[in-house]
Amino acid sequence: MKNTFSKIGRKLSSLMPTKRRLIQLYAALLANANLKGFATGQIYQGPLKNLCTPGLNCYSCPGAAGACPLGALQNALASSNARVPYYVFGIILLFGVLFGRWICGFLCPFGLLQDLLHKIKTPKIKKSSVTRVLSYFKYVILALFTIILPLIYAFRDFPLPAFCKYICPAGTLGGALGLLLTGANNDLLPMLGPLFTWKFALLIAIVVGCIFFYRFFCRVLCPLGAIYGLFNRISLIGIKLDKPKCTDCGMCHAKCKMDIRHAGDAECISCGECISSCPTGAIRWSGSKFVLPPNEIDGAPASERVQKKYAKRRKVLKITACVLMMAVLLGALVYFNWIDKPSAVPGNQPGAVCYSAELVTLDETGLLDATFALEQNRGKVTVINFWGTWCGPCIEELPHFDAVASEYADQVTVLAVHTEYLGDTASAYIAQHYADSDMIFALDTGEAYYAELGGKGTYPMTVIVDAEGIVATKITTPLTYDELVRAVESALDH
């Protein structure tokens, strides 16, 4: 009986997650603390999204509690013709210098997913000189998709977060699947097209790759890992190599599943698995001198008194850290799921009377004193398009609205409402591209009108109001010219 219990105990203890896994789970839960978003299909829109999470976590995921640093970087670069993105640069620099790639090993939710996928029992592909060469590809992705393409297109007035749009699997997994699988966002389903097919196929390929190949995405594709890796040698937290003690035996290299040359280099994710393999104790955690007794004092091991002192210090630090972490997590869960109340979506659906508003109109000289009120447009169909200069699909479809505005000038008024965000750049954009347009441009202060018309955070959004002021159609997807004409003609026939 005693043997049975001890066997069960041993089995249970072997199934217990390691400390690193617990920290990874904690970080993933904290980064996605808005759990009610998965049920309601709405993303968190509160002030905490000013802050970037350190790891890769799409901010369009319903559970996301903060902004993604990579997405923020690309959007900041895409708007760099308006202002230099010091804030995002500063955040990423701070994360890099403080943590380096320790973030990849401990804090990144997508890294956790890759570790769990790799645990599936299949033959594994071991690292080699080929994988070492492939690990440089993420620098190409960083340079081309994360920096160069957004910058080039920024100066062509077209925002393009190229990595997010064409590659990022976290966006497809957390964002698309997270929003669509709840059933609360079925109006987004018509937007599934070739881009989603490509991204979904890429997600599947990465998932399969991660099963056979340890941390496939981290090693080959992740530009965030590439950035943090540059700071690995000077980061405050992480694995450090004591070079005088290192004998180049290669044991750390053999134990490690990443493409390192030595522990603590740019490929090291500071998981700590190599520490036990080093025969000379040259690999240690930074800051370990504070909590571990010195190995040698005048050539002899530390005394019992010194060892007790350090043991007590470790215990105090452990308890304090656990209490603080649990408090932060509980506080976050309570705040996101009970205290934070998203604004209720008003019932401005097709068939309802359209909320009227007086919007301040824009032209190329800036804000006009004139206002546009919907009541004044009775007898004509009004097409209200919510757009922004920061939104690529909005820029792509705006020429269609311009064409409709000129073709149906007698029967239709097209109102292009720009968000308050980057509203100061809208006038210059309109002057450059739509100086002679028949569209009326307006500014949505505080995005209040967008919210009144039932906007849930997706741009562009088009609301077509018929001649009697009744909402005929509300579309939350980008429109082709033919689709727009069909919708307008349907409202005209109404």
Add this chain to the structure above:
Amino acid sequence: MSDKTTLTVRRVMGMVLLLLCAVCAAALVIACVQISLGGEHPFTPESVQAAWSRVAIFVFLFVLAAVAAGLWHVLFFVPSGKQKGLIFPELRLAKAKARLFRKQYSKELLLPLTKQEIYVRSMRISAVAVCLLCALYPLYYLCNFDRLTPTDATLNGQVIAFALPALCFGAAALAYCCAVRILTDISCERALLYAKSIMLLPAPAAPARPIGKVRRGLPKYAIIVVRSVLIAAAVLMIVFGIFNGGMHDVLQKAIKICTECIGLG
């Protein structure tokens, strides 16, 4: 995967690619013969279009297959007789060199091996470049069709004007790649013999390693200074970014669903 399995897989892949080349070449020849026997003179736009659709695809496939086979043979082909050890002679050479370097033989002694590595790599790169250039030929031809095809030529002449150079380019690429492979294998084997002869020499005594002295990398105080400066710079940038609206930009994008980022639109 064991070495033997890898060997077999790579040989099979190489054979498949060569077979594909042969099939496409045969199909091309058959198509050309059919067209000439069909006697479609004078040509009409419809007959030209029909002929192109039969011939061009074979030529395109042949050139691609020749390029792929060439690349495959350059990178992965294993000559018969080499069963044991690592598959690529140049990898065995690199391993021997690394072993010699770890034993700290002098750089002058290892110089021929370094030169050998550079030679092999540049030959391989040239083979890859030739293959890629040849693969571009069909595209080049289609883009400059009017200039390259004589307008008064017969249909046969039109077809041959496209097919013949394509065949020649493909065959040349394949031949060049095979020649590069053979030459580099021969020179790698010679270099390996040289490396083995060096290993027969007595290994030099390992120099004394200074204890407590950092052998490479930044000194500790430099790391602390760099880290402090970067943290200060980061904090300043964050503060400046808050005041110039950067933080507001992050918030405004993060609270909206980025449909293109999640693959919708």
